[in-house]
Amino acid sequence: MxxxxxxxxxxxxxxxxxxxxxxxxxxxxxxxxxxxxxxxxxxxALSKEFFHNVDFDDAFSEDGTDCRNYGVPFGLPELRRLFAEIMGADADNVIVGGNSSLNLMFDMVSQGMLLGLGGEPWMKQGRVKFLCPVPGYDRHFKVCETLGIEMINVPMTPAGPDMDEIERLAAGDDMIKGIWCVPKYSNPQGYIYSDETVKRLASMKTAAADFRIFWDNAYVVHSLYGGDSLASIIDECAAAGNPDRPIVFASTSKIVYAGGGVSAVASSAGNMKLIKSRVTAQTIGPDKINELRHARMFKTVSDLxxxxxxxxxxxxxxxxxxxxxxxxxxxxxxxxxxxxxxxxxxxxxxxxxxxxxxxxxxxxxxxxxxxxxxxxxxxxxxxxxxxxxxxxxxxxxxxxxxxxxxxxxxxxxxxxxxxxxxx
Ligand SMILES: Cc1ncc(COP(=O)(O)O)c(C=O)c1O
The missing domain is CATH 3.90.1150.10 (Aspartate Aminotransferase, domain 1)
Structure with a gap:
């Protein structure tokens, strides 16, 4: 009753x-x-293989790269190809990062603030704001809070964020520089963005020319029943004439070991040129030994x-x-x-x-x-x-x-x- x-x-x-x-x-x-x-x-226990599939004498990638040494700043080619396939991107436009995609997201938003992402540094332009579909992922919000970015709540629906509201807000304020999205099996609802939502996000008018979609596809392959599809934000943005709008993230934290996996970021060729130039200033090379463990365990997307x-x-x-x-x-x-x-x-x-x-x-x-x-x-x-x-x-x-x-x-x-x- x-x-x-x-x-x-x-x-x-x-x-x-x-x-x-x-x-x-x-x-x-x-x-x-x-x-x-x-x-x-x-x-x-499903990933025990990780503990014995790389050996000191057998630490070479498919092209003979010695994974025990510096170099290959954007990740092993075989792993970039794997991520490219699941993230709907071109392998040239994928970078494999460290153990945490959240770390990559924090870094990317920091870059926006300090250096800009295809425009002037955001913090030079005024008070930066982000659209935050709610309820959402607490750590996305913490990134904004930590960097002093104002957050605007937008309600979620089973098809994704309320797009009328998103379009209205994004079109009306050039200090709205980004939106957080967990498009597949959203945290916390488990919703999947509909094709229409993806298209509208890709094609909507934004007052900010340097508006970016932070597309956190953390659960891209984390299906319970199979058969669920998500439109490619990279393809939709390219088709709508906004190729630089999406920055896509994923990681293997909940595929192999939480905190012991690898992350990846994918975007347009234009954004990647910028991001790659910054990555080479940040690191002389990622943990390729862990990348090799992944590449050996998941030779194809079918293995994954x-x-x-x-x-x-x-x-x-x-x-x-x-x-x-x-x-x-x-x-x-x-x-x-x-x-x-x-x-x-x-x-x-x-x-x-x-x-x-x-x-x-x-x-x-x-x-x-x-x-x-x-x-x-x-x-x-x-x-x-x-x-x-x-x-x-x-x-x-x-x-x-x-x-x-x-x-x-x-x-x-x-x-x-x-x-x-x-x-
Ligand atoms: C939506 C979402 N993104 C990112 C993460 C964290 O990913 P990582 O371990 O790669 O930093 C989580 C973890 O709960 C998550 O739910």
């Missing part, structure tokens, strides 16, 4: 029943941290896809377990809406207004740590205190069921209290 249609007595019943369940769960002494989306140990299917086999039951608990506990109550992603690392829950922080606090009190409420918004401030990000990848299915039961019980208690207070 919907909570907002319950009488006071019925709500009091809910409170009594759920409080007893909460107390019992708390007494179990749960201890679980679900605050970040990290691969489980079972997933890490087969590996990702093994990840999916581990992850599907976890996503399913969360959705089943939600349906059983919250279905028909009207106190929450949740996404049911086909890939990526997260599930997004929207509670009634003003219920998210207290729900997360109650779970913590009973031993389960979720991503802090508000984290999915710039400055950590969710204006209506509704959104909670669930990261189901790391716990076991049994732990996950228990944690989600606690989550639902806590949410029911907070929601019933809130409805009674507002009646």
């Amino acid at each position: 919907r909570f907002d249609q319950m009488s006071k007595a019925e709500l009091a019943d809910v409170l009594g029943r759920e409080q007893a369940r909460y107390d019992a769960l708390k007494a179990e002494g749960l201890k679980l941290n679900m605050s970040r989306g990290i691969p489980s140990v079972e997933q890490l 896809k087969a590996h990702m299917e093994r990840h999916a086999e581990i992850l599907r039951p976890k996503f399913k377990a969360v959705i089943e608990v939600f349906e059983k506990e919250l279905g028909g109550t009207g106190i929450a809406e949740w996404t049911n992603p086909r890939g990526g690392y997260f599930i997004s829950v929207d509670t009634l207004g003003g219920c998210a922080s207290e729900t997360v606090a109650m779970c913590k009190e009973a031993g389960v740590v979720f991503t802090p409420a508000g984290a999915t918004y710039p400055y950590g401030k969710d204006p209506s205190d509704r959104n909670i990000r669930i990261a189901p990848t790391s716990p076991s299915v049994d732990d996950l069921k228990k944690a989600m039961e606690l989550f639902c019980v806590s949410l029911k208690l907070v929601s019933a209290k809130r409805i009674m207070e507002n009646a």
Whole structure:
């Protein structure tokens, strides 16, 4: 039954029943941290080959490059080809970077601020602003916050950001220099940008000639069921006459080892000329030994896809377990809406207004740590205190069921209290 249609007595019943369940769960002494989306140990075991597929005497790439020494600043050709294929780019316009794509993103935004990205340095032009589809990825927002960039919230829809709003804002302010996008299996909803959204982003009028799309394709191959496609932002921007607009990122953090993978950036030939000139000022060469491990493990995109299917086999039951608990506990109550992603690392829950922080606090009190409420918004401030990000990848299915039961019980208690207070 919907909570907002319950009488006071019925709500009091809910409170009594759920409080007893909460107390019992708390007494179990749960201890679980679900605050970040990290691969489980079972997933890490899929890449054991990494520990023995490169040897001191056998550390040469396909063209004979000695990976133990300096050089090859843009990455091994075989790995650039692999990334080019999954990122929808030309291999010449791909650079393989260090262990973190977030690091590349921070660097690229810093370059925009300090040196410009095809125009004057942004910080010389005035107060820099970015469009931030919300809820979104907390660390994108932290990059902007750290560099003093003002963030403008734009609501997400299942097809991507609200494009009417994006077009209106981008056309009206030449200090809006960028937008953050996680276009496939978005963090935290798991949404995929529609072809129309990609086309509109590529072709929209922007007041800033040096407006850039930060296309963080972190989950490009992280499908649970297969068969999901995403239009190529690089091709669409080129077709719309805006070839330099997109800068595309990816990494293998959630393919092999989180923090032990490699990252990549791809863009137009024009942007790449600029970025390459800066990369050669930053480094004498990347970690090619790690690149070689990747190149040997993933000789083709088919190898990579087969590996990702093994990840999916581990992850599907976890996503399913969360959705089943939600349906059983919250279905028909009207106190929450949740996404049911086909890939990526997260599930997004929207509670009634003003219920998210207290729900997360109650779970913590009973031993389960979720991503802090508000984290999915710039400055950590969710204006209506509704959104909670669930990261189901790391716990076991049994732990996950228990944690989600606690989550639902806590949410029911907070929601019933809130409805009674507002009646
Ligand atoms: C959307 C998104 N981008 C980037 C990252 C981090 O990637 P990396 O480990 O390559 O820095 C994450 C990790 O959670 C993410 O969710």
